[in-house]
Amino acid sequence: MRVLTADHPLIQHKLTYLRDKRTDSPTFRRLAEELMTLLAYEATREVRIEPFEIDTPVARTTGIKLSNPKPLVVPILRAGLGMLEGMVRMLPSAEVGFLGMQRNEVTLEATTYANRLPDDLTNRQVFVLDPMLATGGSMVDAIRFLVERGAKDITAVTLLAAPEGIAFMQEQLADVAPPITLVTGSIDERLNEHGYIVPGLGDAGDRLYGVV
């Protein structure tokens, strides 16, 4: 697995405010969106493109456009929804699929409660969005789900990642070819005894949408 940390001062600046427990929900939502827009720059570095002839007012030239089929963006509900607008702002022609996953806060096992995805992902470039990679259970299940549908080009984008979650992805997805790319805003210190990222930002879903 390729791991890219988007180590840019603007990203670290916005992450600091996102982490701050005094940051209210509306601000948290705005920051999550803005962070995704900044991470999109790194995550889409290898987005599929093709040459395309245009005329400027001065001359004919060759530019590029996104290839078909267009990328598929898959936010993991709920918290991944907070990154969706930031991503589709950068990739307006992308299609969007959904995966609903919830981690049991005692066993830390993830279950999938909803999905709306194309059946065949063989030729799709897929971007999976979830702000938090903690134990990695949710992301590994999500990626397995996509691989079962034929996906071979998968980039996971997270705002924060725990070293334990990265190690779990590396171990569990070692057989996925070609390898997965993980783009993250920060690799934090560790997980605590409740499976929360330290220092982290708390429960991303709750901070975005409230405790339900």
Ligand SMILES: O=P(O)(O)OC[C@H]1O[C@H](OP(=O)(O)OP(=O)(O)O)[C@H](O)[C@@H]1O
């Ligand atoms: O790496 P893991 O240990 O699997 O934990 C990370 C998962 O936990 C959070 O979702 P949660 O289950 O809280 O659902 P929510 O987004 O609806 O709040 C987060 O958004 C990830 O999906």
Ligand SMILES: O=c1cc[nH]c(=O)[nH]1
């Ligand atoms: O720190 C964590 C871990 C899992 N899910 C979250 O929202 N935050």
Ligand SMILES: [Mg+2]
């Ligand atoms: Mg949550």
